[in-house]
Amino acid sequence: MTWLLGVGDSLMLGAEVPSAAGGTGSPLVSRVAAKLRIGQVAHGVRAERGATANRLLELTGDVGAFGVMLVSAGVNDAYAGTEPVIVAEWMATFLARFAPHGQVVVIGVPPIAPTARLSRIRRRNLGARLTTLNELYPALCADAAASFFDPARLGDAEDPALWCADGLHLSEPGYDRLTSELVRFLREK
Structure with a gap:
């Protein structure tokens, strides 16, 4: 059984964060597993850059038993202009399939950093879609007996230290804060 699955x-x-050894940083689930002292064989990742909420079922097609599943999707959908209600429908389908089999935690979509290289109109439209998703996700989670991790727990999203240069992906300090807050959240559950 996979105890923790991302x-x-x-x-x-952790795709945009450079690691000390070159390449990219470690996956979020590996960071959380280390803090919770979960062994290497007890956690895994089913993710890809650019994944949308509609891809979640494909990414998890053959997932077996799990204890806790951390789920992150919606940013790429919003960036592509998909209406939040459609994304919410995809997420509801995903939750209906997996929530009965373990603890599912949907990580709300983080806001856009002020340093993101987006036009004012693009920033406003994307920000509105992200806000709407974070308003829809808690009810979806409640209906499916899943949990919602509110990205507001990260604190000041405008802190430039939390973001990579693109303003869309978390930096190493951003991942450190997210990891700490997720671990705290999981321990509260």
Whole structure:
């Protein structure tokens, strides 16, 4: 059994964060597993850069038993212009399939950093879609007996230290804060 499973987009992968050894940083689920002292064989990742909520079922097609599943999706959908209600429908389908089999935690979509290289109109439209998703996700989670991790727990999203240069992906300090807050959240559950 996989005790801790991460499913979703680049937030799960730590894809944009450079590691000390070159390449990219470790996946979010590996960071959480280390803090919770979960062994290597007891956690895994099913994620890809650019994944959308619609891809979640494909990414998890053959998932067996799990204890806790961390799910991150919606940013890429919002960026592509998909209406939040459609994304919410995809997430509801995903939750209906997996929530009965273990604890599922949907990580709300983080806000856009002020340093993101987006036009004012693009920033406003994307920000509105992300806000709407974070308003829809808690009810979806409640209906499916899943949990919602509110990205507001991260604190000041405008802190430039939390973001990579693109303003869309978390930096190493951003992942450190997210990891600490997720661990705290999981221990509260």
